[in-house]
Amino acid sequence: MRIGILTSGGDAPGLNAVIRGAVLTGSQTGTADFVGFRDGWRGLVEEDLLPLGRHEVKGISKQGGTIIGTSRTNPFEGIGGVDRVNEVMKRNGIDAIMAIGGEGTLAAAKRLTDAGVPIVGVPKTVDNDLGATDYSFGFDTAVGIATDAMDRLRTTGDSHGRCMVAEVMGRHVGWIALHSGMAAGAHVILIPERKTSFAQITEWVTSAKDRGRAPLVVVAEGFALDNMSDAHSERGLDTFGRPRLGGIGEMIAPMIEDATGIETRATTLGHIQRGGTPSAFDRVLATRLGMAALQCALDENWGHMVALQRTNIVSVPFAEALGKLNTVPDDRYDEARVLFG
Numbered sequence: 001m002r003i004g005i006l007t008s009g010g011d012a013p014g015l016n017a018v019i020r021g022a023v024l025t026g027s028q029t030g031t032a033d034f035v036g037f038r039d040g041w042r043g044l045v046e047e048d049l050l051p052l053g054r055h056e057v058k059g060i061s062k063q064g065g066t067i068i069g070t071s072r073t074n075p076f077e078g079i080g081g082v083d084r085v086n087e088v089m090k091r092n093g094i095d096a097i098m099a100i101g102g103e104g105t106l107a108a109a110k111r112l113t114d115a116g117v118p119i120v121g122v123p124k125t126v127d128n129d130l131g132a133t134d135y136s137f138g139f140d141t142a143v144g145i146a147t148d149a150m151d152r153l154r155t156t157g158d159s160h161g162r163c164m165v166a167e168v169m170g171r172h173v174g175w176i177a178l179h180s181g182m183a184a185g186a187h188v189i190l191i192p193e194r195k196t197s198f199a200q201i202t203e204w205v206t207s208a209k210d211r212g213r214a215p216l217v218v219v220a221e222g223f224a225l226d227n228m229s230d231a232h233s234e235r236g237l238d239t240f241g242r243p244r245l246g247g248i249g250e251m252i253a254p255m256i257e258d259a260t261g262i263e264t265r266a267t268t269l270g271h272i273q274r275g276g277t278p279s280a281f282d283r284v285l286a287t288r289l290g291m292a293a294l295q296c297a298l299d300e301n302w303g304h305m306v307a308l309q310r311t312n313i314v315s316v317p318f319a320e321a322l323g324k325l326n327t328v329p330d331d332r333y334d335e336a337r338v339l340f341g
C-alpha cells in the first residue's frame with residue numbers, strides 16, 4: 001500500500017515520532033511505503049510531495065516540529081475539493097492518506113472520507129481537547145514547558161514581591177492551565193470551563209499576598225470573566241473560521257494591579273509551549289499512534305482515527321472523535337480550587 005502522510009494545523013511536539021512510527025513499521029514489515037505532502041492539505045491539493053522512506057525518518061522522534069511542514073490550509077478552498085484530491089492521489093499512485101491533525105483537520109478528513117477518499121487520522125493537539133482520546137501527544141510536553149516557565153516566574157515574582165500572571169494556550173479547554181498550574185503550585189488557575197468573577201480573583205491574589213507569597217495566576221487563553229460573553233480575541237478568525245485567542249493575561253494584569261495595589265506583570269507563553277524536544281511520554285504515545293494508524297490503513301478502516309484509551313491504542317470513527325470536546329470536568333477543577341489563594 002502507498003500512503004501519503006500530512007501534518008496539518010498547529011504543530012505539536014511528537015509529530016515527527018508519529019511519522020517515524022508509521023514509516024518504519026511499513027518498511028520493517030514490507031506492508032507500506034510512504035510519501036509526504038508538504039505543509040498539510042496544501043501539499044495535497046497543490047501536488048507538492050516529498051519522499052518519505054527509512055532514511056528520511058532516521059532519528060527524528062526527538063525533533064520538535066514536523067519534517068514535512070504544516071499549515072492551516074483548508075482542502076476544500078481554492079483549487080481543492082474531492083475531485084482534485086482524487087486526481088493527485090491517482091497520478092501519484094497513492095492508495096490512502098494518513099492525516100495527522102486536530103479538530104479542523106479531522107473535520108476536513110471526515111468530509112473527504114464521506115465523499116469516498118480513503119483516509120485514516122491521528123489526533124494531534126497540545127490543547128488535549130479531542131473527546132475520543134484520553135491524551136493527545138504534545139500535551140505532556142506543553143505542560144512541562146509551561147511548568148518550567150512558571151517555576152521561573154515564581155523566583156522573579158518572589159524577588160520583587162509581584163503578582164505574576166502567566167497566560168497559556170489551550171483554545172477552549174483548560175487542560176494546559178490546570179496541569180501546569182497545579183504542577184507549579186499556582187495561587188489562581190483560570191480556565192474557559194469556569195467563568196469567574198474579578199472579585200474572586202482579587203480575593204485569591206490578596207490572600208496569597210497577605211501570607212507573604214508572590215501570587216502566581218495561571219490563565220488559559222480561552223478564559224472569560226463572568227461578565228464577558230466570549231473569550232478575549234483581538235486577532236480575527238483562522239482559516240477554519242475559529243477565533244484566534246490570546247491576550248486575556250495582558251488584559252487582567254493591570255486590572256489586578258489597580259484593584260489590589262500589588263505590582264503585577266503578565267507573561268504570555270505562546271508558541272514556546274509548542275516548540276522543541278517532545279517529552280518521553282509524547283514520543284512513546286506518538287510512535288504507538290503512528291504504528292496503529294498504519295494498521296488502521298492496512299485494515300482499510302477508512303474514516304477512523306487512532307486514540308489512546310486508558311493505556312490501549314484503539315480506533316474510533318471521525319464522527320465520534322469530533323462530536324465531543326474534551327473539557328476539564330468540574331471535579332478536576334474543584335479539586336485544584338481547594339488550594340487557591
Ligand code: F6P
Nearest residue numbers: 010125126127169170171245274
Ligand atoms: O490548537 C493549538 C494552538 O496552539 C492553540 O492552543 C492556540 O489557540 C492556537 O493553536 C494558536 O494557533 P496559531 O499557531 O495559528 O497561532
